[in-house]
Each structure stands twice: as structure tokens, then as C-alpha cells.
Amino acid sequence: MATLTHDIPKAPPSRRLSGLGLAVLSAASFALSGPLAKALIDSGWTAGSAVMARILIAAAVLIVPALIALRGRWFLLRRNAGLITAYGLIAVAGCQLAYFNAVDHMQVGVAILIEFTSPVAVIGWLWFRHGQRPSRLTVGGALLAIAGLALVLDLISGADVDPIGVLWALGAMAGAAFYWIISADEDNGLPGIVLAAGGLLLGGVALLVAGLVGIVPLATSRTDVVLAGSDLPWWVPVLALGVVTAGLAYVLGIAATRRLGSRLAAFVGLTEAVASVLFAWLLLDQAPAAVQFAGGALILLGVIAVRLGEPTTQHASEAVAP
Template identity: 70%
Template sequence: MTALAHDIETAPSSRVASGFGFAALSAMAFGLSGSLAKGLLDAGWTAGAAVTVRVLLAAAVLLIPAAVSLRGQWNRLRDNAGLIVAYGVIGVAGCQLAYFNAVDHMDVGVALLIEFTCPVVVVGWMWFRHEQRPGRLTVIGGSLAAGGLVLVLNLLSGADIDGIGIVWALGAMIGAAVYWVISADDDTGLPPLALAAGGLLCGGVILLIAGLVGVVPFAATRADVTFAHATVPWWVPIVGLGVVTAALAYVLGIAASRRLGSRLASFVGLAEVLTALVFAWLLLDQSPSPVQLGGGALILLGVIVVKLGERQVRQEDFSTGSQISTV
């Protein structure tokens, strides 16, 4: 019994450490997407065309590694077909379609703030589905992170708010929450590569259909793309969007969620906003203000407090001998 207790205490610590590393890299990869996409949009691409190419390219990159990761156990795809479709339709295509429709009706900052309140939805789901009531530290950390987001997105200066835009942004928030919850499911036997590839392929097909029927405007160009300090061929940001900000980002995000759990991973994912500011500074010459930097510090503080709260919950679960799923 002592050895078992020791394993329970030590094994999660290494997984948590690697989980934070994967989550940080995933946030960095996701954060790069905005700046790369901005260059394409300025060159004449529509958002729908850029995100569809991004998702389909990522699926193509991951197909062979995903097949290898299954090691011939194709039944895992059949057994988890519903999960893969939900991940692709809601967590990938639905989330991005809702977000782009939101920014068509309201300021980007407001849309981002609403979408990135998804950790609240995740906490509520864990409470409703698994009776994991959030502790005091989780609530405090979430409040700090939310305040930091308001500062980072510079919403105090005033923003355009539209009812239809809010509805779309709430849809993006739900899609993001579904992404974190499904990504954290480690009981399916489905490798992260397989889940990411299947979800991206499904989401990409949905986006392509949406473009063909006119739900999302499609337009693209082969003109060079100009950033703050360089002009590059159009395919350079496309490759970056597909390989780095989608294929790599989704795989790392799933790996992080399975180590940290959906609640903590969704809070760590808020770092995407910070990395987006850094890349906007480097590639678009958009320097963050002191208020935004202070907001970033609040987000990091909030994540630390949430982590302390999760550790407290885990210790209580171990002491009672319960094993609660993260999904």
C-alpha cells in the first residue's frame, strides 16, 4: 500500500511537468496563427480560405504519423468515431467558424475575451458531470486570469458590442471548451496523433463545405505576404499555419490536456493570448502596452493559483481513494 501511494504521488508530478511544457509550446504555436493569418488577410486572403487551408494541411501532415501511432489497431478509430467527429465538428470547425463570424460583428478583443472564458465552461462541466466542485483557489485563480485577459485585450478603452456577435462568440467559447474536454480524455485508447489528425480532417472537410455553399467567403491570392521586417512568398505563412499553428499545436494541446486534465490545461491555454502579443510585436511591429504586460502578469498569476487549487483537489481525491476521470 505504501509503494502504491508513493507511485500515485510521484508519477503525476512528472506528467504534470511535461504537461506544462506541452501546454506552453501549444500556446506558443497557437499564438503564432494570428500574426501569420494577418499577413495573408492583408495580401488578399479571406479568413475562411486561410483557416480551411490551415486545417486541411495540418490533417495531411498528421495522417501518416497518426496511422503509425495506431499500430494496426484500426478498431480504435471505429470505436471512437463519434468522439472524433465531435472533436472535428465542434472543437475545430465549429469553434473557428463561430469565431470568424463573431469578429465580423464585433471587435476582435471582445470576441477573444468571450471565447477565452472557456475555462469557466470546463469547470462547470467538471462540476456537473463529475461532481468536481471548484475549490476556492480555482475560483480566485480564474478571476485573476479573467481580469488579466481584460487588460491584455485592452478592453477598458471601449469596444464595439453586437448582440449577434456575442452569440457567435459564445459559440466559439463552447467549441473551445469542447476541445479541452475531449482532448483530456485518456480512456479511449486513441493516440493524440490519431485524435488530432481525425479531428482536423473532419473539421477541414466541414470548413470546405461551408466555403463551397457560401457560409464562409473564400478568396485567395499568390501575392507575396509582407510582415514588419520581411516580405515572403504566400506559401511560407501557409506552411507555418498548417504545420506549426495547427498540426503541432493540436497534438501538443492534446498531450498537455491528458497530463494536466481539462480544467488546468484550459487555464494554461490562456497563455496563447500572451504569445499572440509577442508574435504581433515581432512580425507586425505591434508593441504591447504597459497595461497589456500587466494583464499578462495577472494571467500567469491566475494560472499558478489554479494549479495550486488543482493540486489540493488531487490530494483530496488520493486521500479518499477516488479516481475521477478528467472528461
């Protein structure tokens, strides 16, 4: 596997600004998957079928653009075969499979909260592996963001915790952290869309195999789904799941992380929780509570604090030669 990059290049302001925009768009794209998948599940789909369709459709959409971006440089695939395989099995299939097993044993909100502590794992990895000790402002921002996440998920009233579910949720958290860390690597020469397409293809095939052997229940339905008070053909949310919430989301996420570094991108990714609540409000008529808006504000403040606390270490590949 290619060596993972150090975090947080000292990038120009324009690159950081575009990275923030891409990260927010990626988080919003990922967030849309919740309401779409919920509508499909309510119409008779299993969660595993929705996820598998989402990933395989995204892979199919990205294959041709990925081949164009590759421009015949097949040696990049050979050189990064381990990286692509790890991305597909851990960051895509493993993360989602662990998450759905977690929600099978515990409340969805608690499972998401544990998975979304992945930015803390990213900080720990960068400190342990690269000696990038977080500043007090970064730590404070992390605490604010996690507190805000708990409010957004409305966990104040408490919830039952199952040890098996916690272990699965921690596995999902590790997969999410791996996604942020591996997506930041620009030194391998692999275009982001190629990494996304290859990872999604491998991840989708892995989930398909898991379904065929009975690990993940697979069932579909052609019943119309209800979104925003309207009946839609089943294939509309399925295509949206694949094209928007996976294909577009992963490509934007990789591009954003390569501009921001894994630490900041992971914290901006927490806005996915806020966007999920808003999409559920618009599409499923699940109105958010005032405490959730307060949580969104805390997440935003936490992200700003993490941004201000970023180290100024320059990426090795961007160092100016003497």
C-alpha cells in the same frame, strides 16, 4: 461517443511538469496563427481560406504519423468514430467558424475575451457532471486570469457589443471548452495524434463544404506577404499555419491536456493571448502597451492559483488496485 474522463489525475510531478511545458508550447503555436493569418489577409486572402488551408495542411501532415501510431488497430477508429467526428465538427471547425462569424459582428478583442472564458465553462462542466466543486483558490485564480486577459486585449476603453456577435462568440467559447474536455480523455485508447489528425481532416472538410455553399467566403492571393519587415512568398506563412499553428499545436495540446487535466490545461492555454501579443510585436511591429504586460502577469498569477487549487481526486484509470 466515448464517455469523457474525469478531470485532474493525481499525476507524478514529472508528468505535470512536462504537461505544463507542452501546454505552453501548444499555446505559443496556436498564438502564432494570428500574425500569420493577419499577414495573409492583408495580402488578399479571406479569413475562411486561411483557416481552411491551415486545417487541411495540418491534417495532411499528421495522417501518416497517425496511421503509424494506430498500428493497424482499426477497431479504435470504429469505436471512437463519434468522438473523432464531434472533435472535428465542434472543437475544430465549429469553434473557428463561430469565432470568425463573431468577429464579423463585433470587435476582435471582445470576441476573443468571450471565447477565452472557456476555462470557466470547463470548471462549470466538471462541477455539474463530475461533482468536482472548485476551491476558492481556483475561483480566485479564474477571476485573476480573466481580468488579466481583459488587460492583455486592451479592452479598458470599452467596445461596442452586438447581440448576434455575442451569440457567435459564446458558440466559440463552447467549442473551445469542448476541446479542453474531450482532449483530456485517455480512457478511449485513441492516440492523441490520431484524434488530432482525424478531427482536423473532418473539420477541414466541413469548412470546405461551408465555403462551397457560401457560408464562409473563400479567396486566395499569390501576392508576397510582409512579416518582420521582410517580403515572403505566400506559401511560407500558409505552410507555417498548417504545420506549426495547427498540426503541432493540436498534438501538443492533446498531450498536455492528458497530463494536466482539462481544467488546468484550459487556464494554461490563456497564455496564448500573451504569446499572440508578443508575436504581433515581433512579426507585425505592433508593440504591446504596458497594461498588456500587466495583464500577462495577472494571467500567470491566475494560472498559478488554479494550479494550487487543483483537487487531488485521482483518475479512475490510475487508481491502484488493492
